[in-house]
Every structure is written in C-alpha cells, then in structure tokens.
Amino acid sequence: MKTDIENLFKDTVLGHPVGLFILFFTEMWERFSFYGMRILLILFLTAPLMSDNPGWDWPREHALALIGTYASLLYLTPIIGGWIADKFTGYRLAVVIGCVVMTLGHAAMALETTSSFYLGLALLVIGTGFFKPNITSIISEMYKTRESKKDGAYTIFYMGVNAGAFFGMMLCGYLAENYGWAYGFGLAGIFMLLGMLQFILAHKIFGKVGDRPSKKVEVIIHEEEDINDPAVVEEEVKAAIKLNPFTTFDYVLIVLSSIGGLLYLFNDPLETIYSKSLVPFQIGGMSGTNIVVLAALAMFLLLLITRIARYLPIVRDRLIAVTIFALFTVFFFAFFEQSLGSMTLFASDYTDRTLEGNSATIFKIIDGLLTTIPLIIITYVIILIFKKTFTKIGASNIVLAIAFVLVWALVIYRIYDKAFSEELRVDATWFGILNSFFIITLAPLFSKWWESKYNPSAAMKYGIGLVLLGLGFAILSYGAMDIPPGAKTASVSMVFLIMAYLFHTMGELCLSPLGLSYLSKLVPARMIGFMFGVWYLAIAVGQKAANTMGGMIDKISAEYSLGTFFLIFTLIPIGVGFIAMLLNPVLKKLMHGIR
Structure with a gap:
C-alpha cells in the first residue's frame, strides 16, 4: 500500500498527485449532474400544464414535500454506502457502483413519466449513498502518509464540487427553461456517464489505494515525528481497539x-x-x-x-459539544436549504428577470466572464494532466477532453444566444449559481480570517453563520414587503435575491465547512463513524425541515404576505445565532482546549 501511495506522488500537478485531479473531475461531473438536476425539480413539478414549457402543475406544498424527502435521503444513504465500502467493496468499486446507479437514475428522469421520475429519484438516492462518502475516503487514504498536504488536497477537491455545481445549474437550467425539461435532465445524465467513464478508465493509476479492505488491522502513524510521541502511539493503538x-x-x-x-x-x-x-x-x-x-x-x-x-468525563463533554453543534446544524440547514425550494420559486415567480439597455449589456458581460474564466483555468489544469498521464491513461483523458469540448460548446452557444437577444430574460435557475460563485471568491478571505489572531471560537462561528443567514432573509423580506397577500406573481428587483445569496454564502462559510473539522477533532477515533452518522442525520433532518417549512409559503403569504413569510426565516436563525454566541463559554469548557 505504501508503495502505491509513493507512486501516486511521483507524477504531480500543482504540487499534488494526478490521482487527486482524477477524483476532482469525477466529483465535478457528479456534482454537475446532481445540482443541474436538483435546481430543476421545484420548477418542473410546479410548472403549469398550459404553458410553453409544461410541467406537472403540482401545488408548491406537494412539490416541496417530495423534494424534502428526496434531499433528506441523500444524506442518510451515505451512512450505509460508507459502511458497505469499509466492509466489502472498497472505496473505488463503491464509487463506480454509485456512478452507474446515478447514470441510470438521470436517464430514467429524462423520460418524464410518473413511474420513471420516481424510479430516477430512488436510483439517485441509492447511487449517492455509494458515491458521496467513498470518493472523499480515497483522498484520505491517498494522503495518510502526507497529513500536512491533506488540507490543500481537500481545498482543491472542494473547488471541483463548486465548479460542477456552478456549470451544472447554469447549463442544465438553461436547456431546461429554454428548450424543455427533458433536455436539462438528459444533460445531467450525459455528464454523469462521462464522469463514470473517466474514472473507470483511470482506475489503474491508483494501484491498491481504495481497493477492497484487508482483513488485518493496521495501526498507522501519520507523521514520522509522531513515532517518538508516546501519547500519539497510545491514541492510535486505542483507535484500533473496539471500546465501548x-x-x-x-x-x-x-x-x-x-x-x-x-x-x-x-x-x-x-x-x-x-x-x-x-x-x-x-x-x-x-x-x-x-x-x-x-x-x-x-x-x-x-x-x-x-x-x-x-465515556470518560473529557470524552463525554466533547461528545456533548458535538451534539450541540449538530443541533445548530439542523437549524442552519432548515433555513439555508430554502435555496432549493422557496428561493427558487421567488426567483421564478416574484423576481423581475427582464433586462434591457445598459442593464442587459452589463449582465451579458459579467455573465460571460463568470462562465469563461473558470473554464479557462480548469482547461489549463487539464492540459497539465494530459502532459503527465496521456501515455498511462490516454482513454480516460480522451473522455475528459470530450466532456470539456461539450461544456465549451454549450457555454459558447449560451453566450451567443443571450448576446443577440433583444430583450434579455435571466433564467430562474441562474440565481442558483451565485452560491458556488460566492464560495469560490470568498473562501480564501474566510480561510485567512480563520488563520489570523482574530479567529473566532467554534460557537461564535456558528452564531455568526446563523445571523448572516437571517440577514439574507431580512433582505428578501424587505424586497417582498410590497407584494400583496395571496399574490402568485410579482416583479421584485433581482438585487434583493443576489444580496440574499451573498449573505447566505457567507453564513455557510462560517459554519458548513467547519462542522466536520470540529467533529474530527472532538470525537475519539473509535467513535467517529457513529458521530459522522449523527452529523449526516442532523443535515438530513435540516433538509426535510427546510422543505416542510418552505411548503407553507402559500398559506402564510395568502393569510399575511410573502414579506412575512421571509420575516419568519429572518428572526429564527438570528435568535438561534445569538443563543450559540451566549453558549460560547459553556461550549469552550466542554471542548477542553480543542479549537
């Protein structure tokens, strides 16, 4: 195993093994498909039958009830998929299984019949369970003798997640809204297929990394200097023993x-x-x-x-702290994931998306730059990979090239189509890309903040994240203030929605990427699997709660107003955020020195 890891680090791109970028692009295409399809769900289900692009004409409450269950299950099946990979298949085979099942799921959804739609959702839930936990586990195994480089590896990988989400929502949304839902669902399936082929054809580059699990128990010392540290050795040995x-x-x-x-x-x-x-x-x-x-x-x-x-007192206290953070995570995602439901509906039905004159010209320029600059950077990385690996995994590289030629063709066609439109109408799905864009641009600033002497404690980060989330909804509430009760359409300036996404993303950067980091620090190795399950469960509960509350949009806006609906989503996160800040001294004590 150690030889395979050393071989991986012989060919590097940007200081990391080529294998990391194989995983980067596999994840990118999977996220392209996942987010590209996900952003369409609420619009497809609620689109009127009598329209230019007919959907199923479901009431919003019905659509969000289904989407809530789907989104929740996406965070539960990885618990099972990770266990199956650990015990039986190994990480790489689990990723392939996940890719195959998800490809079939996207193909089923493109048919747009009732039975194929439900079958497609079920296959996507199962496939995600195999894919989601195990592709990151391959990275962890690749870097287990290079712990100091692991943070950088996950940062690069996280960029792949956001790049895939960005292009998936933009291109699948563009085709679905302008040419038909089947085109959007179908494009998601095509890129899932290409991602699967690229990974399968590159599998030999990983050697035995991510292979089927060995029966023997290994105790791994992560850094050479740790060998002389008795405390580290003792902890590693305990991690290999099943306690409690x-x-x-x-x-x-x-x-x-x-x-x-x-x-x-x-x-x-x-x-x-x-x-x-x-x-x-x-x-x-x-x-x-x-x-x-x-x-x-x-x-x-x-x-x-x-x-x-x-557990012993110190471990018990730290686990209590993790449980409290998990509770705050439920609240965060219950409101943050309105982006999947009520905020997408707000973009579609209540936002003025028509631009003319100078506004249209400025949007076209910004939109073109937003689309092409990331593609140029990623294309440069692909060229570096080709130079290093074409003789070893040429077929995989060719599939990757085909995928990027297709992306470039779609991007150029979309820019051309928008450029020559007399009256520009922004797609409702376009607003979904803002979260990925803001993450990519703001993540380095927040990273610098966390590394500075002004780095807040865990509880303060959670509190700040929840308050920023609430402020985003405050902006939407203010923008929707003049919409009369019961109105099904309106023309609110898109500035309010853009600003809301900005604040929500800043809140996410305070909380979401840090949760698993704190969990890994606070939970003993022998219990980390169980607590990861608890963490995914917290997110799953948040996902279901988000769409259950979002489903109340018609009832609340009819009885009061849409502004009142978003005001509720303002006050609760801000209130919970202040509770997190007030609990800061208690949580610090429970964490026993862990920062």
Missing part, C-alpha cells in the same frame, strides 16, 4: 428509530400528495405520522444519551 461496544439495547434503538424515521420520510409526501398514509391511525387527536416521528426522535435521543454517558 454497542449493546443489544443500542442496536434495538438504532433499528426502531431508523424504521420510524424512514416511515415518516416516505409517509409525508404520500400523505400530502395522495392523501394516503402508511400509519392511518390517531391517538388523542395526534396523527399517526406525528406519533411515529416523535417516538423515533425519543429513541434516538435515548441512544445518544446512553452511549455518551458511558
């Missing part, structure tokens, strides 16, 4: 809470859309759905409390 094993009672709680949670996730859209229930009973006026979800939550909390209580 799960009891039968633990497993019973896991199974029952999982069944209850999944029952709720599937029952909610079934009940909302089709008025059918998997739990058709009531007790004391409470519906079966609510009883099931509350029972599942109670059992999970009992599991978490009883397991944490069995």
